Amino acid sequence: MKTKIYIKSFCFLLAGLMLANMALAAGEEDAAWNNVLKQKYFGDRSIDESTASIELTAPYRAEDPALVPISVTAKKPQSPTDYIKTITLIIDNNPVPFAAAFHFTPESGKADIATRLRFNAYTNIRAIAETNDGKLSMVKAFVKASGGCSAPIGADLEAAMARMGKMKFKLEGDKVSLNQPNQTQLLVSHPSISGMQMDQISRQIKPAHFVNQVKVSFNGKPIMSAETDIALSTDPNFRFYFVPDKAGELKAEVKDNQGKEFSYTQTVSP
Amino acid sequence: MFKRLICFAVFFSAFTAFAMAEELNLKEVATGVFVHQGIHALPDRQNHGEIANIGFIVGDRCVAVIDSGGSPAQGLALKSAIKATTKTPICHVINTHVHPDHVYGNIAFKEPGVSFIGHRKLTQSLAARAPYYLEKAGRDMGMTLKNEDFIAPDKSVDSIMELDLGGRKLILTAHGPAHTDNDLSVYDDKTQTLWLADLLFMGHVPVIDGSLTGWLKELEKLKKIEARLAIPGHGPVASEWPKAAEAETRYLEMLRNEIRQYIKQGKTMEQAMAQVGQSARGEWQLFDDFHKRNIATAFAELEWED
Numbered sequence: 001m002k003t004k005i006y007i008k009s010f011c012f013l014l015a016g017l018m019l020a021n022m023a024l025a026a027g028e029e030d031a032a033w034n035n036v037l038k039q040k041y042f043g044d045r046s047i048d049e050s051t052a053s054i055e056l057t058a059p060y061r062a063e064d065p066a067l068v069p070i071s072v073t074a075k076k077p078q079s080p081t082d083y084i085k086t087i088t089l090i091i092d093n094n095p096v097p098f099a100a101a102f103h104f105t106p107e108s109g110k111a112d113i114a115t116r117l118r119f120n121a122y123t124n125i126r127a128i129a130e131t132n133d134g135k136l137s138m139v140k141a142f143v144k145a146s147g148g149c150s151a152p153i154g155a156d157l158e159a160a161m162a163r164m165g166k167m168k169f170k171l172e173g174d175k176v177s178l179n180q181p182n183q184t185q186l187l188v189s190h191p192s193i194s195g196m197q198m199d200q201i202s203r204q205i206k207p208a209h210f211v212n213q214v215k216v217s218f219n220g221k222p223i224m225s226a227e228t229d230i231a232l233s234t235d236p237n238f239r240f241y242f243v244p245d246k247a248g249e250l251k252a253e254v255k256d257n258q259g260k261e262f263s264y265t266q267t268v269s270p
Numbered sequence: 271m272f273k274r275l276i277c278f279a280v281f282f283s284a285f286t287a288f289a290m291a292e293e294l295n296l297k298e299v300a301t302g303v304f305v306h307q308g309i310h311a312l313p314d315r316q317n318h319g320e321i322a323n324i325g326f327i328v329g330d331r332c333v334a335v336i337d338s339g340g341s342p343a344q345g346l347a348l349k350s351a352i353k354a355t356t357k358t359p360i361c362h363v364i365n366t367h368v369h370p371d372h373v374y375g376n377i378a379f380k381e382p383g384v385s386f387i388g389h390r391k392l393t394q395s396l397a398a399r400a401p402y403y404l405e406k407a408g409r410d411m412g413m414t415l416k417n418e419d420f421i422a423p424d425k426s427v428d429s430i431m432e433l434d435l436g437g438r439k440l441i442l443t444a445h446g447p448a449h450t451d452n453d454l455s456v457y458d459d460k461t462q463t464l465w466l467a468d469l470l471f472m473g474h475v476p477v478i479d480g481s482l483t484g485w486l487k488e489l490e491k492l493k494k495i496e497a498r499l500a501i502p503g504h505g506p507v508a509s510e511w512p513k514a515a516e517a518e519t520r521y522l523e524m525l526r527n528e529i530r531q532y533i534k535q536g537k538t539m540e541q542a543m544a545q546v547g548q549s550a551r552g553e554w555q556l557f558d559d560f561h562k563r564n565i566a567t568a569f570a571e572l573e574w575e576d
Contacts, residue, residue, distance in 0.1 A: 121405070156480055
């Protein structure tokens with residue numbers, strides 16, 4: 001009888017502890033953002049947490065933490081007087097929380113962006129949109145890294161290294177539709193490595209090597225540009241819109257942190 | 271009542287974990303070839319990552335360990351099982367690839383006279399993954415590991431290495447990117463046993479952490495080897511070769527063919543992850559844990575084909 005009571009009270013204690021832990025975890029999720037990151041990246045500017053401007057789609061479970069597809073969708077089309085200027089992606093608990101900042105123009109048509117990112121931990125990802133009137137709004141999603149043997153590294157870095165700088169644009173069909181937003185995808189081959197810190201194992205420190213700037217234009221007019229960091233997956237990939245008014249050239253100019261520059265053009269026609 | 275059940279579960283799992291550390295089940299699948307069969311599960315706090323097939327081969331002069339286990343404790347259990355089986359000293363620990371369930375037992379074998387052998391790319395892969403794996407060992411398995419627990423090979427295999435254990439010769443082959451970019455297979459000439467580790471999955475859905483097309487290429491070459499038995503990294507202790515690779519080949523070919531179609535049709539990685547290969551679900555265990563991940567990895571590889 002006495003044992004039973006002990007077991008019971010132990011169980012209550014255990015249940016209590018579990019509840020306390022859960023409460024703590026819920027508050028903790030935003031701690032890094034509230035205490036450090038918001039100030040670091042946006043200073044004292046006020047940020048509205050709202051889905052009025054953009055929506056963020058991220059998987060709740062990162063199936064492959066090296067390749068997590070993320071997309072941001074704008075709620076309305078870009079217009080010369082009312083458009084999204086910048087969308088910034090922050091991954092709170094990554095070693096480098098800043099993942100990328102994408103810049104758009106009215107010529108982008110739609111300020112949608114999809115890319116693939118690395119997730120090192122269980123963490124929130126935030127998308128912060130800045131409209132042309134300077135207002136900031138934020139949406140966030142929680143992503144759990146998957147189990148198993150996964151690691152946020154590329155699977156075959158040698159292959160990516162061998163074709164470094166190779167790029168291509170992919171359109172939805174063979175031809176573009178004039179004067180309306182057309183989706184395009186830019187593929188960039190680059191190992192995008194964050195550097196190998198474990199020199200006690202490798203006896204060699206491989207420096208970080210990743211894409212840090214992307215510029216895309218159509219017939220010389222900027223459509224999308226970005227500053228990026230090591231959270232970009234190996235072989236960075238971007239999906240976005242542009243509005244062609246006639247046949248012309250899509251051009252991508254990419255730089256990496258070691259000063260290498262790559263460029264690529266592709267002709268598109270209606 | 272429910273709470274009491276939880277309590278019993280807690281006590282019971284602590285008890286079985288303790289019991290597991292004491293004894294390792296091994297089966298002699300061919301003369302002097304001993305294999306411990308893992309379980310089809312994700313690494314967690316109950317199984318401590320002790321999920322892969324591991325074992326050893328005994329020669330006249332030397333024992334070669336093939337994969338040391340998913341935890342330092344399992345490494346110790348394997349070591350004591352070896353001591354209980356033979357007086358022949360352990361000379362080599364062969365790591366078939368970088369994944370934790372195959373290398374975390376290494377520390378148990380580290381002593382003078384024991385050499386660690388791996389693929390030429392194993393050191394680099396360990397170095398890149400160790401910081402993340404350390405954190406994950408704590409998070410998923412409640413296991414505290416130190417940098418010293420990650421033991422890089424002191425002998426690396428460039429393409430082929432022969433290892434004389436005394437009275438039997440092992441042929442170690444370093445493969446191109448397949449399951450990972452650092453897969454090593456071991457062929458025992460005495461018993462014609464092909465120890466494939468994670469180049470061969472049976473029952474447990476294959477996991478692509480290297481190259482899908484590369485894996486199929488390596489399988490083609492491996493199938494030509496005249497082996498009596500193959501030992502998978504996950505699955506039964508030994509099976510008939512090359513029949514053992516049929517299901518895996520079928521799965522990988524299906525992925526390759528379907529994803530190529532998706533890319534050709536201009537579909538996205540997200541669409542492929544949601545739809546490709548769902549019909550294979552019934553054939554594999556842990557399908558929901560790895561299948562989508564396989565699609566992502568394969569998609570990122572195949573979109574560079576043309």
